[in-house]
Amino acid sequence: MDFAFIREYSPLYIEAAKLTMRIAVIGILGAIILGFLCSMIRYYRVPVLQRIIGAYIELSRNTPLLIQLFFLYFGLVKIGIRFSSETCAVIGMIFLGGSYMSEAFRSGIEAVAKIQTEAGLSIGLTKWQVLRYIVLPQAIAISMPAFSANIIFLIKETSVFSAVALADLMYVAKDLIGLYYKTDEALLMLVIAYLIILLPISIVFSLIERKLRYAGMGN
Amino acid sequence: MQEWGISVLFQGRNLIRLLTGLWVTIRISLISVAVSIVLGILLGMLMTWKNPITKGLSRIYLEFIRIMPQLVLLFIVYFGVTKAFRISISGELAAIIVFVMWGMAEMGDLVRGALQSIPKHQYESGRAIGLTQSQIYRYIIIPQTIRRLLPLAINLITRMIKTTSLIVLIGVVEVVKVGQQIIEANRLTVPTAAIWIYGVIFFLYFIVCYPISMLSIKLEKIWKG
Numbered sequence: 001m002d003f004a005f006i007r008e009y010s011p012l013y014i015e016a017a018k019l020t021m022r023i024a025v026i027g028i029l030g031a032i033i034l035g036f037l038c039s040m041i042r043y044y045r046v047p048v049l050q051r052i053i054g055a056y057i058e059l060s061r062n063t064p065l066l067i068q069l070f071f072l073y074f075g076l077v078k079i080g081i082r083f084s085s086e087t088c089a090v091i092g093m094i095f096l097g098g099s100y101m102s103e104a105f106r107s108g109i110e111a112v113a114k115i116q117t118e119a120g121l122s123i124g125l126t127k128w129q130v131l132r133y134i135v136l137p138q139a140i141a142i143s144m145p146a147f148s149a150n151i152i153f154l155i156k157e158t159s160v161f162s163a164v165a166l167a168d169l170m171y172v173a174k175d176l177i178g179l180y181y182k183t184d185e186a187l188l189m190l191v192i193a194y195l196i197i198l199l200p201i202s203i204v205f206s207l208i209e210r211k212l213r214y215a216g217m218g219n
Numbered sequence: 220m221q222e223w224g225i226s227v228l229f230q231g232r233n234l235i236r237l238l239t240g241l242w243v244t245i246r247i248s249l250i251s252v253a254v255s256i257v258l259g260i261l262l263g264m265l266m267t268w269k270n271p272i273t274k275g276l277s278r279i280y281l282e283f284i285r286i287m288p289q290l291v292l293l294f295i296v297y298f299g300v301t302k303a304f305r306i307s308i309s310g311e312l313a314a315i316i317v318f319v320m321w322g323m324a325e326m327g328d329l330v331r332g333a334l335q336s337i338p339k340h341q342y343e344s345g346r347a348i349g350l351t352q353s354q355i356y357r358y359i360i361i362p363q364t365i366r367r368l369l370p371l372a373i374n375l376i377t378r379m380i381k382t383t384s385l386i387v388l389i390g391v392v393e394v395v396k397v398g399q400q401i402i403e404a405n406r407l408t409v410p411t412a413a414i415w416i417y418g419v420i421f422f423l424y425f426i427v428c429y430p431i432s433m434l435s436i437k438l439e440k441i442w443k444g
Contacts, residue, residue: 041386062377062428064384067421070395149429152286159288168274170290177298187299198286210346 005185009176013193016172021088021197025153027093031154034094035101042102043109043131053102060099068092073164083167091166092161093154100150108143111133140168142211148205155198170192226418227405227412237416240397241391241423246309247386247393248379251318255379256372257317259326266331277327279402284324290385290435297389310391318379334360370439376427377435384424394420 038053046202060068072083083091110133118143120130140147162170176186227235266277284292284295297313300306308316337360387395398416405412 056434058429059425062381062432063421063424064381066384066387067395067417067424071414071417071421078414102222156288158287159290160385160388170294171289173294183298183302185387187295190294191287194287194291201283202286 001188002182002185004183005180006189009185010189011074011169012088012172013169013189016167016169017139017193017197019166020158020161020168023093023161023168024158026099027090028151028154028156030090030094031101031150035097035103035105036103039105041107042106045066057099057102060095061103065092065096065157066163068095069160069164085161085164088164089158089161093157096157097150097154100153101147103165104143104146104150106219107146108139108141111142112138144212145209148209152198152202152205159194225415226414227401227409230405232294232403236397236401237419237423238396240392241427242396243311243391244383245380245394245427246319246381247314247391248316248376251322252376252379254315254319255322255326258323260330262323262327262336264328267334270356277281281324281328284321285328287312289317289321289382290388292321293385293389310386310389313389314348314386314391318382321382322375322379325378326372329368329375330364330372333364333371335428337363366442370435370442373431373438374436377431380428380431381424394423397402 023185038057041049041053067089072092073085076083078131093128109209116138117130118135120134125133157170161168161172165171173186173190177183228237228399234246238303254278262277263274268274293313296317297310341359341363342355345359351356383393384395387393387399390396398420402412402416
C-alpha cells in the first residue's frame with residue numbers, strides 16, 4: 001500500500017465527493033418535490049394527469065438509471081437537445097427518484113385509515129385541512145423508512161454518473177487505475193469515500209425511524 | 220435522402236443481436252438471483268441465531284454490502300481482487316460474484332425480517348396442539364414465511380435485472396454494448412441511430428421488468444387478504 005500516493009491524490013477524491021454530493025442533494029430535493037406532486041395528483045385523482053403520472057412511475061421504476069442517462073446524454077443530442085453531464089445527471093436523478101418518492105408518499109397516505117378522513121370531513125374540516133392536519137402528519141411518519149431507503153438508494157445510484165463523463169468518485173478511481181495502475185490504493189480510497197458519505201446518513205436515518213415508529217395513531 | 224434512424228434496427232441481424240445481448244443480461248440476473256436466494260435463506264436463518272459472533276459478522280457484512288454502490292463492488296472484484304490475487308476472471312463471472320454477494324445480503328435481510336415477523340404464539344400454539352418441531356416448521360412457519368417472502372424475492376429479480384445494466388461498464392458484451400456497436404457501425408449512414416437504439420433498449424428493459432413487478436404486486440395483494 002502506497003500511502004504517499006494516497007495522500008497525494010486524496011484531494012481529487014474530496015473534489016469528486018463534493019460534486020457527487022452537490023448533484024445528489026439537488027437531485028434528491030427535486031425528486032422529493034416531484035414525488036410529492038405526483039402523489040398529490042394521484043391522491044386527488046386529477047383526471048388525465050393521474051394516468052400520465054401512473055405511466056411515468058411505471059416507466060421510471062422499471063428501467064435502469066444507466067439507460068435513462070444514456071438516452072438523455074447520447075440519444076437526445078442527435079435531435080439537437082444537448083445537456084451538460086451535470087444537467088443530465090440531475091435530470092436523470094429527478095426522473096428516477098420522483099417515482100420512488102411518489103410511491104413512498106403514496107404508501108404512507110394509503111396506510112392512514114379511511115375512517116380518519118371521513119371523521120375529519122364530518123366534523124367540518126375542508127379536504128385541504130384533512131390532508132394538512134390528519135393525513136400528512138401520519139403518512140410522513142409511516143413512509144419514513146421507505147423515504148430514507150430511497151435517499152440512500154439514490155445516493156448510491158450517483159455512482160453511475162461517471163458513465164456520462166461526470167468527474168465523480170468512480171471516474172476519479174477509474175482514472176487513477178488507468179493512469180498509474182495503483183488499483184488497491186484507488187479502490188481503497190473509493191470505498192472509504194463512499195463509507196464517509198453514506199454511513200452517517202444511514203445511521204441518522206435509522207435513529208429518526210426509531211423515533212418516528214411511535215408517532216403513528218394509537219401508540 | 221437521409222434514412223430514418225429506426226431503420227437501423229431492421230438492418231441485417233441488428234434486432235436479433237440486441238435481443239441476444241438482452242439475454243446475456245437476463246441470464247446473469249437469473250443465475251445471480253437463483254444462487255442468492257439459496258444463500259440468502261441460509262444467511263437469513265443465521266442472522267436469527269442468538270450467537271453474538273454470527274450476529275455481529277452477518278450484520279457487518281450486510282451493512283457493508285448494502286451501503287456500497289454496486290458499481291463500486293464490481294470495480295473491487297473486477298479490478299481489485301483480480302490484481303491482488305493475480306488471477307484473471309471474465310467480466311461476466313465478476314458480475315455474477317458481485318450480484319450474488321449483493322443479492323445474498325438483500326435476500327438474507329428479507330428472510331430474517333420474514334422469520335422474525337412470525338409471532339411467537341404461532342410456535343407455541345403449534346407445540347400446544349402436540350406438533351413436533353419439524354411439523355411446526357413444515358405446516359405453520361414455512362408456509363407463512365414464503366407468503367411474506369415471495370413477493371419481495373420476485374421484486375429482487377427486477378432490481379437485479381436493472382442493476383445488471385451496470386456490467387457494460389466493466390466490459391461485458393450485453394444489450395447496451397451491442398447497442399453501442401450498432402450505433403458506431405452506422406455512425407456515418409444513420410447519425411440519429413443513438414436515440415432510437417437507446418430508446419429501444421429503454422423499452423426492452425421496461426418490457427422485461429414490468430410484468431415481473433406486476434406479478435410481485437399481485438401476489439402481495441392476494442396474500443395480504
